[in-house]
Amino acid sequence: MTRLSAAELIKAVPAKQAKKNPPLKKNANGFKGNRQFAKVEATVESVSVYLTSNGITITGTKQDGDKTWLMLDRCPVVSGCESNGTDIAVVVSSEGIGYKNQHDRGQGLHWADVRDALEPGYKAWRDGYQNREATPQSAESDEDDSDDLIIRCASDVTTRPVEWFWQNKFVAGAINLLIGMPDVGKSVLTCDIAARKSTGTEWPPVDGERSPSNPGSVIFLAAEDSPETTLVPRLRAAGADLTKIHFIEGVKRDTQDGKVRDQFDIQRDIMHLRKMHSLIPDLSLVIIDPLDSYISAKTDTNIGNQARAALWPLKDWAEENGITIILVHHFNKSATTNAMDKVSGARSFGALPRSVWAVGRDPNDDDITIMAPIKLNLVKQSAKKAIGYEIRSALHDSDQPCVHWSDEAISLTAGDIIAGKQTQKCKAAEWLRDMLQAGPMPAKELKEHAEDAGHSWRTVEKAKDEANAISEQVYEGGKIIGWQWRLQ
Secondary structure, X not given: OXXXXXXXXXXXXXXXXXXXXXXXXXXXXXXXXXXXXEOOOOOHHHHHHHHHHOOOOEEEEEEXXXXXXXXXXXXXOOOOOEOOOOOEEXXXXXXXXXXEEOOHHHOOOOHHHHHHHHOOOHHHHHHHHHOOOOOOOOHHHHHHOOOOOOOOOXXXXXXXXXXXXXXXXXXXXOEEEEEEOOOOOHHHHHHXXXXXXXXXXXXXXXXXXEEXXXXXXXXXXXXXXXXXXXXXXXXXXXXXXXXXXXXXXXXXXXXXXXXXXXXXXXXXXXXXXXXXXXXXXXEEEEEEEOHHHHOOOOXXXXXXXXXXXXXXXXXXXXXXXXXXXXXXXXXXOOOOOOOHHHEOOOOHHHXXXXXXXXXXXXXXXXXXXXXXXXXXXXXXHHHOOEEEEEEEEOOOOOOOEEEEEEEEEEOOOHHHHHHOOOHHHHHHHHHHHHHHOOOOEEHHHHHHHHHHOOOOHHHHHHOOOOOOEEEEEEEEXXXXXXXXXXXX
């Protein structure tokens, strides 16, 4: 279905909102609250196409005079705000287009907020369009204007290839996002990444494809893990050059009471990163874990333009200096299995990074953690490969966890991880039942058949219970001569 743009659907401006809203009251559709209508030339059909082409599901419609209520499955603006079928709607009428969300978090949102969530930058464009005649510019006023437009002709642009921090995984000079549930080893993973960068150790090869690395310094902003008890022991166990690892533990701010220690704010304190870079010329990587801890409490991370504004200074700094940013974030609690919709907060948290990776347990093997791409649009489809790792005890310090990478690509997707699909295990169980249907089979022979069929022996062993199969010893003359498998 064709995605409709702003210019194709809406050209007029929203009506002015009254300075004081009338009291909330229940209307014929069971809604409380008020709708601000955007006076536009649009039909129910065009609005429906616009919403569905942008991934919003219309669950039903209701007619109320000349008003048509399009019931939505969720709020396009507030992440994780699900509809009960009737409490979130877009209203199309002769007055224009309105938006209504009965949830507490959705009060005060209008159609323009929906547009801005689906088309980042729309509200800024709309405001500029509205004011184009209200503030005419003369030659004299141009001279007094303190704002300068930044523009560049395409013919003046010197193109360059994409630079990779880790080939086909993390983009250099850009924001990258690692997102997952708690307790899946995200901090152990970031310690391994930081250790490899500090020493220039090669990145884990996937399907024989090797990815070299160069040594560089790393900055950690880690709000939840202690350097003394957790991070430094893990980094040392991973073989890091500790002289190249640095922790930002806060900012001392001037107050009436003197210097007071405060949390680092990625929007407010970007100048401190610039200073750090001048002191550490080989700075290559900044890890922020978790993202929420370093965004101002005044920022509503569920609103797209606020989330985008919080990340923009970090994005610009990374691009200007070729420094890789890895943000660690969490899945939200919504029931959706769409990986991008599971990114906690506004859609901007998934849209702004150049790569987004889901981290979660392998549905077929709890001992394996999968890092699977959610967004990786700078590589061809065949290169978008998930990779797995196990967390084991470090060789030189058994008390510390360490990442042990798989050298083969994983066929699971981010959606599989979120849904918990038992894909490989289910297939192996079905295959196992078919193989043993005719009777018992020696384990050695069964293993050879499994390899021929593309099933790892470990997966077959884990599928045994689901296939209702057992393995047992085989005796001959009172001696064990081997093992066989059979159905119970």
